[in-house]
Amino acid sequence: MVPIHLACSNGRLNLIQYIIEHTPSSLELPDSKDSCTPFLIAVYFNQLEVIKYLISKKCSLLATDGKGAGAVHISVERGHLNVLKYLIDNNYCNPNATDHQDRTPLQVAVASNKYEILEYLLNKSIPSMSVVMLRDINCLLDSPNDIYNNPHNAVLINAQDKVGNTPLHVACQHGQQNMVLLLLKASLSKNNLLIPNKKGQTPLHLAVASGHKNTSEALLSSVTGSSTHHDLLTATDNDGSTVLHTACSNGHIDVFRYLSSIYPQGVNVMDNRGHGLLHAACEGGDIGIVRTLIETHGLDPLAEDEDGITCLHLLAERKRVYVYQYLEPNIVSNPVPKDKSGRTPLHYASCSDNIRMVRYLIETFPCSPDDPDNNGYTSVHGACEAGSMELVHYFLTDLKCNALAETDERKTMLYFASMSSNFELIRFLINVFSLKPRPHDIEVAQSVNPGSLVVKYLQRRYLTTKILKIFNIFHRKTK
Secondary structure (H helix, E strand, O other): OOHHHHHHHHOOHHHHHHHHHHOHHHHHOOOOOOOOOHHHHHHHOOOHHHHHHHHHOOOOOOOOOOOOOOHHHHHHHHOOHHHHHHHHHOOOOOOOOOOOOOOOHHHHHHHOOOHHHHHHHHOOEOOOOOHHHHHHHHHHOOOHHHHHHOOOOOEOOOOOOOOOOOHHHHHHHOOOHHHHHHHHHHOOOHHHHHOOOOOOOOHHHHHHHOOOHHHHHHHHHOOOOOHHHHHHHHOOOOOOOOHHHHHHHOOOHHHHHHHHHHOHHHHHOOOOOOOOHHHHHHHHOOHHHHHHHHHOOOOOOOOOOOOOOOHHHHHHHOOOHHHHHHHHHHOOOOOOOOOOOOOOHHHHHHHOOOHHHHHHHHHHOOOOOOOOOOOOOOHHHHHHHOOOHHHHHHHHHHOOOOOOOOOOOOOOHHHHHHHHOOHHHHHHHHHHHOOOOOHHHHHHHHHHOOOOHHHHHHHHHHHHHHHHHHHHHHHHHHO
């Protein structure tokens, strides 16, 4: 910090006056770290008398730091209510100013858990007004500064940030139940509960995703008996997931039990991929939710989504052997399901480098790593693509799988190993199993990691193979 910044941070008013009188340009001098002007530094360190003096010297009230935060954002985040009141009550700053993330001071107050500041800001709110309306009003004024003296200079409750989150979204995401209740009380309409962010998520989606049961209850209780209550429970995000899907996929059993108790018909809903709650629960990995969906609600673990993917495929991919073991008695009719591309759970486990799941599947069910999908792709190819030296060694050395297997497009183990850029694995396949590089092996390695050691090694081995081939042809002709 230069002297003017140090003086502002320590409240040295006499020194500040001296510096500005002798060097007027220091009034707007930004610091080298965060681009903060003396005014912003005084706000940051809660130096109200310094702030008053700098304003009297006509400092820029629109100054922002490197993140686009102005004086109101900084005073809110630091919890300086006295500074915030001075700036807003005297119409020095716009209470709806946005930073580079399009966050207003209200959103910063919620994210920073500043309850008292939130109360102050909400007392100055116009709940029904949107950001678009405010910007339109701003454009109609003769000067941008006129907005501070305009009757519309009020805090917007439902302003959305860059990802579309309102203050209520943020409060729900952090499980700040007291703030949620305050925001709900300040709102003239309950429709703000249904505002989606850019992922299509309502505030309830975020409360559920974070596992905040009390916050979820508070939201739903505030609209009990209204159509909004039903709309919240049936609202879907951009993936078609309801809040029940969200509870299952995040493994929050308490929230799931609460939601399913008040809306039991929601357990049969599918998302855009055709995933039911059991698919979501297997992604989340909570065996309690899986057990409830099967034993209480009768969901089928062999149910397929639009791509033919079952819960078993998802479990194999996510290394959840314990859930798979629980499902064993329920899958006897089709113990090795195939998706629409012909891939089994063993394919999924191999592609995920899941050695424990692979061993469990091979030892428990009638499946082999050599089983091909509709394109000739085997689990051994999948292990190579995952770059798993341990799994490939297990398949080829211990189980004696076919190291020369090719897909319908003539892609060998070496092609998929080249995709993984695992140099040790590539050398193993070439030196132990005599696989020979082909041009498309080099091409895929080059596309993944241009000019790498893997690419150079494959090029050298390919060239050596060609030279030997030419030499052998010439040698045979000379005999």
